[in-house]
Amino acid sequence: MTAVAHPHPGGHLPGTCEYRRTVLALFVAGVATFALLYSTQALLPELSDEFGVSSAQSTLTLSLTTLGLGLALLVAGPASDRVGRTRMIHLSLTAAGLVAVACALAPSWPALLALRFLEGVALAGLPAVATAYLREELHPSSHARVAGLYIGGTALGGMAGRLVTGPVGQLAGWRWALGSVALLGLVCALAVRLALPDSRRFAAAPSGARSLLSMSARAVRDPGLLALYAVGGCGAGALVAVFNTLGFRLAEAPFHLGLGAASLVFLVYPVGTASATVFGRSADRYGRRTVLPLGCLLAVSGVLLTLPRSLPLVVIGTGLLAAGFFAVHGVASGWVPARAYAGGVTTGQAASLYLFTFYLGSSVFGSLAGRAWSVGGWSGVVALATLLLVATGALALRLRRTPTLMAAGAR
Numbered sequence: 001m002t003a004v005a006h007p008h009p010g011g012h013l014p015g016t017c018e019y020r021r022t023v024l025a026l027f028v029a030g031v032a033t034f035a036l037l038y039s040t041q042a043l044l045p046e047l048s049d050e051f052g053v054s055s056a057q058s059t060l061t062l063s064l065t066t067l068g069l070g071l072a073l074l075v076a077g078p079a080s081d082r083v084g085r086t087r088m089i090h091l092s093l094t095a096a097g098l099v100a101v102a103c104a105l106a107p108s109w110p111a112l113l114a115l116r117f118l119e120g121v122a123l124a125g126l127p128a129v130a131t132a133y134l135r136e137e138l139h140p141s142s143h144a145r146v147a148g149l150y151i152g153g154t155a156l157g158g159m160a161g162r163l164v165t166g167p168v169g170q171l172a173g174w175r176w177a178l179g180s181v182a183l184l185g186l187v188c189a190l191a192v193r194l195a196l197p198d199s200r201r202f203a204a205a206p207s208g209a210r211s212l213l214s215m216s217a218r219a220v221r222d223p224g225l226l227a228l229y230a231v232g233g234c235g236a237g238a239l240v241a242v243f244n245t246l247g248f249r250l251a252e253a254p255f256h257l258g259l260g261a262a263s264l265v266f267l268v269y270p271v272g273t274a275s276a277t278v279f280g281r282s283a284d285r286y287g288r289r290t291v292l293p294l295g296c297l298l299a300v301s302g303v304l305l306t307l308p309r310s311l312p313l314v315v316i317g318t319g320l321l322a323a324g325f326f327a328v329h330g331v332a333s334g335w336v337p338a339r340a341y342a343g344g345v346t347t348g349q350a351a352s353l354y355l356f357t358f359y360l361g362s363s364v365f366g367s368l369a370g371r372a373w374s375v376g377g378w379s380g381v382v383a384l385a386t387l388l389l390v391a392t393g394a395l396a397l398r399l400r401r402t403p404t405l406m407a408a409g410a411r
Contacts, residue, residue: 018197021195021196021197022197025191025195025197026130026150026153027152028192028195029089029126029130030151031153032093032097032126032189032192033096033123033126034154034158034161035160035161035181035188036100036123036181037069037123037161038161039103039164039178040061041165041243042163042165042247042262042263043165043177044059044061044062045259046170046259047061047112051109053109056370056371059367060116061113063362063363063367064117064120065119066120066359066360066366067117067360067363068116068117068119069121069355070120070355070356070362070363071121072123073124073353073356074353076088076124076128076129077128077129077350085132085136085199086196088125088128088129089125089129089196092123092124092126093126093188093192094186094189096122096185097185097186097188098122099118100181100182101179101186102115103115103116103119103182104175120359127351128351128352128355130150131334131337132337135338146280146334151280151329151333152330155272155276158269159266159270162269163263163266164181165181165263166266167259167263168180170259171260218345219340219349220353223402224339225339227402228336228354229354229356230391230395231332231392232329232332232333232355233361234388234391235329235358235361235392236359237361237365238303238385238388238392239385240365242306242318242321242382243318244370245369245372246314246318249314265318268322269322271320271323272323275322275326275330276326276327276329279291279294279295279330280330280331288334289399289400291327292328293396295327295396298323299325299389300386300389300390300393302317302321303317303386304317304386305317306318306378307379333351333355336351361388365388369385
């Protein structure tokens with residue numbers, strides 16, 4: 001008879017097989033999510049020409065996706081508190097890959113927009129539960145660093161999606177480009193199904209409308225959680241504002257880059273992967289309150305560095321922006337479930353509200369960036385992104401003065 005390995009009472013410890021499988025599966029899931037979510041970003045100039053729409057209208061293929069994701073998060077998070085984390089993750093990744101195939105076959109502009117909105121809805125299941133799953137299944141000593149690794153996976157996915165679609169779009173058109181990312185998403189979904197351990201420490205939350213309303217009220221009363229939600233929205237808005245319009249800037253004078261060459265700028269995304277990992281480890285060692293403002297400062301410096309009409313400075317600046325943003329997002333997204341748990345809020349509910357504001361900011365400010373580009377050029381985009389990052393930094397400093405909830409990892 002084969003012995004069954006029992007989980008550590010505090011969660012899977014670093015170095016164990018279950019720990020490695022969890023980290024690998026969530027990293028791959030993060031890759032799939034951001035590759036599918038931002039698959040049209042490098043194709044915006046191509047889509048604008050193909051369908052005869054403006055640059056601002058082309059950004060709807062991203063804004064509607066993030067809007068659909070944000071709205072679905074309000075349902076997916078609370079639902080996962082009752083039906084389970086792993087079931088939600090597998091359903092989300094499989095459905096998102098299938099919808100991505102349909103996007104590549106869209107017969108018209110309105111159909112593509114509708115399918116991209118549906119893509120966001122399908123993707124919501126993973127980000128709604130990922131950090132809650134990590135908090136439940138892994139030992140508290142590793143929470144911040146593993147959250148950083150998960151966010152690092154999303155950074156790599158963002159790069160992979162753009163690097164695949166840019167060259168393929170230039171060679172074979174936008175349909176083949178989206179089809180190639182859909183294949184990547186389905187392969188990742190299969191890998192996650194094979195690797196991700198089932199939940200062992202999940203406890204279903206009480207069902208019923210009264211219980212849900214009570215938990216929702218707690219999730220919006222804590223000043224620390226509210227500040228963290230806003231950090232996510234402002235930070236995501238700044239990043240997407242820059243990357244949504246970067247392709248248009250690089251296509252014009254003095255750069256005149258084609259779709260494939262412009263997409264190479266997204267090679268800076270591994271910097272975000274490394275930054276999220278390093279800042280996650282630093283947060284475990286020095287505290288989240290200490291390292292969060294440093295990520296904001298890094299992102300602001302990167303945005304300002306893109307102002308000169310110099311391609312090397314644009315590349316360095318976008319790299320610093322990616323590093324700062326993913327540092328902030330990695331720390332904040334791991335902080336939310338820890339603080340929620342300490343405050344008696346279900347972690348799925350709090351994580352969903354954080355990501356709702358995250359993707360709401362991405363949707364609203366991503367579309368606003370198209371108008372900023374049309375009106376003020378790159379200076380207008382930089383002004384919008386800088387304003388959002390300054391607001392993020394102010395929130396990070398406010399969090400330093402927010403009272404601590406006394407529970408493991410909640411600070």
